[in-house]
Amino acid sequence: MSKGPGVEKMFDAIADRYDLMNRVMTFGQDRHWREFVVGRGGKIGHGWVLDLACGTGEIAAQFQRSNPEARVVGADFSRNMLARASADLSAADIRFQACDANQLPYRDGVFQAVSFGYLLRNVDDSLNVLREVFRVLSTGGRVICLDTTPPARNLLYPFIRIYLAVVIPLLGRLIARDQSAYAYLTGSTMDFHDAETLAGLFREAGFSEVSFKKFMFGTIAVHWGRK
Numbered sequence: 727m728s729k730g731p732g733v734e735k736m737f738d739a740i741a742d743r744y745d746l747m748n749r750v751m752t753f754g755q756d757r758h759w760r761e762f763v764v765g766r767g768g769k770i771g772h773g774w775v776l777d778l779a780c781g782t783g784e785i786a787a788q789f790q791r792s793n794p795e796a797r798v799v800g801a802d803f804s805r806n807m808l809a810r811a812s813a814d815l816s817a818a819d820i821r822f823q824a825c826d827a828n829q830l831p832y833r834d835g836v837f838q839a840v841s842f843g844y845l846l847r848n849v850d851d852s853l854n855v856l857r858e859v860f861r862v863l864s865t866g867g868r869v870i871c872l873d874t875t876p877p878a879r880n881l882l883y884p885f886i887r888i889y890l891a892v893v894i895p896l897l898g899r900l901i902a903r904d905q906s907a908y909a910y911l912t913g914s915t916m917d918f919h920d921a922e923t924l925a926g927l928f929r930e931a932g933f934s935e936v937s938f939k940k941f942m943f944g945t946i947a948v949h950w951g952r953k
Contacts, residue, residue: 741806770796773838779845783811856931
């Protein structure tokens with residue numbers, strides 16, 4: 727059974743409180759991760775940037791601020807997320823549009839950089855999405871991925887597991903009024919590829935210079951590569 731319809735409904739439901747939840751459950755560190763993502767994208771100049779699974783548009787907005795001459799596209803399949811992004815960033819020069827990451831509606835080699843946050847753990851086939859991203863990137867273009875990653879089983883693991891399994895769903899109920907959505911977040915994090923495996927999928931999709939950096943006690947990873 728495809729994840730798509732359920733994930734779309736979930737993100738539509740939490741769009742209004744999504745940014746606030748991110749602030750709270752990451753202790754404000756999500757802002758630094760977005761800056762890191764955009765920094766890995768390099769200088770875009772007058773090129774095109776795609777922020778896929780853009781949500782409320784915060785990575786797209788960071789790209790636009792850092793590269794004011796670039797043409798930035800924010801794409802998502804959640805209509806409510808796109809509505810929130812368009813309203814909050816109405817003054818920004820960003821094109822928002824609905825699309826499916828499994829079948830991108832763009833020509834080959836269009837974008838100089840493609841970013842995505844919390845996309846791959848929500849799709850059925852990570853490799854297929856990465857191949858689509860590879861297709862729409864220009865030669866030399868960069869891909870940057872921000873996502874959760876299963877924590878290592880070290881001394882901190884029991885505490886991290888409690889935070890993911892108990893605290894985040896509780897915050898979801900209190901702040902976003904949707905405990906089930908954030909319980910899903912915990913499950914999808916624990917079931918997702920570890921960072922090393924995901925780096926291997928980037929290479930299998932055709933990317934070179936693949937690397938990653940972990941944040942927040944090893945529960946967040948940013949991967950990047952080049953076409």
